[in-house]
Amino acid sequence: MLTAAAGFYLGAAGRVDVRVLIETLLGVALVAAGTNAFNQLRERDVDARMQRTRGRPLPSGRVTPRAAAAFAAVISIVGVAYLGLAVNLLTAGLAALTLASYVLLYTPLKRKTSLNTLIGAVPGALPIVGGWTAAGGELGxxxxxxxWMVFLWQLPHFLALAWIxxxxxRRGGLAMLSVDDPDGRHTGRMVLLYATALLPVSLLPTLxxxxxxxxxxxxxxxxLAYTGASVAMTRAVTTARAWRLFLVSIIYLPALLTLMVLDKTVA
Known part of the structure; x- marks a missing residue:
């Protein structure tokens, strides 16, 4: 929602059409909720084995799989259709791509390869593109x-969370990088690589x-702050340092988007 709203503002030529913005965020919220519901439906066995997720509606038995599937399908279809009718077809298509890439690629790959984090970063980065196109911005x-900014931001963020x-x-049977990285060295190197790559990419909007x-x-x-927190992860990966990086990442993205909104050049 946050990235979609920022993308809308940045993609708008002239004044922001508040009505279209609200319609965009409503459609995005419906598709995001449907995506999350489908993910929880497909991972209900994994969630039941993990302490962090065993209290969710499906593994706890508060919601049946049939009801969850119906809910996910209805709000996903309504969300994509609403975006197509109220906003534009390109934004609806991007929302559908977000849903499909998350549920059909990222969710099953979490059980098979640690590269799932890279795949999952694609649907995570598409909403800012959808916000941009909803406002009439052209692909370019x-x-x-x-x-790419949102894509790269996610990687240190989720690698830190996966280490924590x-x-x-491991109990859930998910193929995360941290599961087979006992000393955390590989995780630390990857965190620094992605944070370092993000730095020059984040300067491109001005250029x-x-x-x-x-x-x-x-x-x-x-x-530099995000990279600095990542450097600490290469020296010794500890839970405290992973939490510090995770918290820095939570501050980083809203702060970056706020700066974009405040300093957008006049179209």
């Missing part, structure tokens, strides 16, 4: 930069004329 280098809950993921100097230097400072 500017929105591609936004996509590595024992739980592409989407934002101004305030954003550029703010993004530079935020990127």
């Amino acid at each position: 280098p500017a929105v591609a930069a936004l996509f 809950y590595r024992d739980d993921y 592409l004329g989407v934002t101004g100097a305030l954003y550029f230097f703010g993004a530079l400072a935020l990127g």
Whole structure:
């Protein structure tokens, strides 16, 4: 929702159409809820084995699989259809792609390969593109930069989370990188790699004329902080350092998007 709203504002030429923005966020919220419901339906056996998720509606027995499937299907279809009718077909198509790539690729791959995190970052980064196109923005280098920023941001964020809950993921039978990385060295290297790659990519909006100097230097400072927290993970991966990186990542993205909104160049 946050990235879709930011994408809408950045993609709008001139004044923001509040009605279309609300319609976009409503459709995105429906598809996101349907995606989450389908994911929980397909992973109900995994959730039952993990302490963090065993209290969810399906593994706890509060909701039946049939009811969950019906709920997920209805709100997903309604969400995509609503975006197609109220916003535009391209945004609806991006929402459908988000749903399909998450449920049909990312969810099953979590049991098979640690590369699932890379696959899952694709649907995680598509909403900002959908927000951009909903506002009438054209597909091109500017929105591609936004996509890659959100894509790369997710990787240290989720790798840190996976390290914190590595024992739980092991119990669930999920093929996370942290499960087969006892000393955390590989996780630390990957975290630093993605955070370092994010730094120059985060500066592209200014270079592409989407934002101004305030954003550029703010993004530079935020990127250095994110990278610094990642460097600590390469020295020794501890739960405390993973939590610190996770918290930095939570601050980083809203702060970056806020800077974009505040320093958007006049279309």
